[in-house]
Amino acid sequence: MSKPATMRQMPQIAHVDVNCFYASAERAFDPSLEGKPVVVLSNNDGCAVTRSPEAKALGIPLGEPWFKLAPRAREWGLVALSSNYELYGDISARVMELLGRYSAWLEVYSIDEAFLGVKGTPEELLDLGRTTKAAVRRNVGVPVCVGIAGTKTLAKLANKWAKNNPAFDGVCHWDSVPAADRESLMRRLSVIEIWGVASRLTKRLNGLGIHSILDLSRADPVMIRDRFSVVMMRTVLELQGTPCIPMEEERIGRDQLIFSRSFATPITTAAGMRQVMSVYGQQASARLAKHGLQAKVLTAFAGTSHFNPKDTSYPSVCVPLPMPTADPVLLTRAAHAFLPHINEGIRYARAGIMVTDLRPTGNQAPLSLFENPHEERHVGTLLEDVTRRYGRGSIGLGHAGIRGGPDWTMKRDMLSPRYTTHWDELPLVKAA
Numbered sequence: 447m448s449k450p451a452t453m454r455q456m457p458q459i460a461h462v463d464v465n466c467f468y469a470s471a472e473r474a475f476d477p478s479l480e481g482k483p484v485v486v487l488s489n490n491d492g493c494a495v496t497r498s499p500e501a502k503a504l505g506i507p508l509g510e511p512w513f514k515l516a517p518r519a520r521e522w523g524l525v526a527l528s529s530n531y532e533l534y535g536d537i538s539a540r541v542m543e544l545l546g547r548y549s550a551w552l553e554v555y556s557i558d559e560a561f562l563g564v565k566g567t568p569e570e571l572l573d574l575g576r577t578t579k580a581a582v583r584r585n586v587g588v589p590v591c592v593g594i595a596g597t598k599t600l601a602k603l604a605n606k607w608a609k610n611n612p613a614f615d616g617v618c619h620w621d622s623v624p625a626a627d628r629e630s631l632m633r634r635l636s637v638i639e640i641w642g643v644a645s646r647l648t649k650r651l652n653g654l655g656i657h658s659i660l661d662l663s664r665a666d667p668v669m670i671r672d673r674f675s676v677v678m679m680r681t682v683l684e685l686q687g688t689p690c691i692p693m694e695e696e697r698i699g700r701d702q703l704i705f706s707r708s709f710a711t712p713i714t715t716a717a718g719m720r721q722v723m724s725v726y727g728q729q730a731s732a733r734l735a736k737h738g739l740q741a742k743v744l745t746a747f748a749g750t751s752h753f754n755p756k757d758t759s760y761p762s763v764c765v766p767l768p769m770p771t772a773d774p775v776l777l778t779r780a781a782h783a784f785l786p787h788i789n790e791g792i793r794y795a796r797a798g799i800m801v802t803d804l805r806p807t808g809n810q811a812p813l814s815l816f817e818n819p820h821e822e823r824h825v826g827t828l829l830e831d832v833t834r835r836y837g838r839g840s841i842g843l844g845h846a847g848i849r850g851g852p853d854w855t856m857k858r859d860m861l862s863p864r865y866t867t868h869w870d871e872l873p874l875v876k877a878a
């Protein structure tokens with residue numbers, strides 16, 4: 447029996463995620479990597495942080511140290527690459543900008559994932575998912591999968607399913623799948639496979655008889671809130687179909703830190719955006735320092751409101767930093783490099799920055815030539831002190847152009863060219 451038209455037009459959420467992002471970004475510019483097992487290594491060529499499906503098929507575990515893989519690389523035909531965050535940041539910016547054209551609202555969730563607000567009949571939603579997937583492949587050159595559902599949690603689950611079951615061909619609309627199949631999937635998957643459930647909580651959940659995602663979806667949300675947290679209760683509600691996960695302002699992932707929020711009043715000028723970017727630059731600085739990290743690449747982005755489908759705009763830019771840093775002056779300057787991409791008069795309802803290529807502070811002794819004078823003078827601490835005392839926004843940093851510095855020396859023996867951000871490293875096309 448078909449549902450009433452109003453039900454069928456319910457707003458839904460599409461979760462778009464690039465498959466094996468770092469390996470796919472490398473393949474976009476080096477087609478010889480297609481079909482080969484590829485691993486991308488962490489900083490200093492330490493261990494495998496991304497594996498292509500062929501590398502996974504070889505049984506290479508995530509995080510496997512390179513020194514263990516190297517002796518067998520030739521026999522396997524395994525290609526290892528140093529992480530090229532400048533390339534990944536730029537590809538990410540391109541994917542997000544493109545996705546913004548397919549939806550009136552977009553939330554950048556991580557370097558290779560976004561949530562999009564979508565509407566339509568099940569057929570239209572599936573169509574939109576397929577169109578988006580094809581467009582990212584064609585225009586940016588990386589493969590994505592799309593999961594569409596009524597909540598973010600279910601959209602992420604649908605995406606995972608689309609990735610693992612070839613029958614979906616990369617696009618899964620949750621509500622279009624027969625209920626019995628959805629149940630059987632949720633019964634097969636352990637609770638830790640769901641977004642938002644930390645693996646350390648598995649034992650406690652199991653103690654309550656909650657083993658599978660299906661068990662969790664049938665749990666009493668209030669009991670879950672009382673025994674665990676509001677966060678876990680939201681997961682239960684989302685599994686039951688009630689959207690309740692808001693956009694979070696700050697997220698730290700395995701290899702990235704994101705600050706993003708929507709504004710009560712849209713930003714319409716570069717001057718307004720400069721202030722926002724300064725705040726983010728300083729927040730990122732404080733957060734990096736708190737976690738004992740430095741970043742080497744910054745991506746900045748903004749977007750228009752989903753309530754205003756006219757004049758949509760989702761500009762983004764990727765900025766390599768002159769050295770690994772948590773310095774507020776350098777981070778703010780880098781974020782300001784975004785300003786020329788702002789169209790005056792457009793009503794930006796959301797903006798954010800993402801810092802990547804993270805590494806522990808003080809891992810390498812800086813050569814005096816590259817020492818950062820701001821870190822020396824404790825500008826970061828000063829800014830934090832003033833902010834603590836006089837409130838957020840009481841002190842800010844001026845703006846200036848970013849001066850390109852020498853690239854930071856680090857072990858990166860297998861680094862691909864920065865195809866999209868350096869003129870002298872552009873990919874070459876040979877005419878026959």
Ligand SMILES: [Mg+2]
Binds near residue numbers: 463464465466467558
């Ligand atoms: Mg991904």
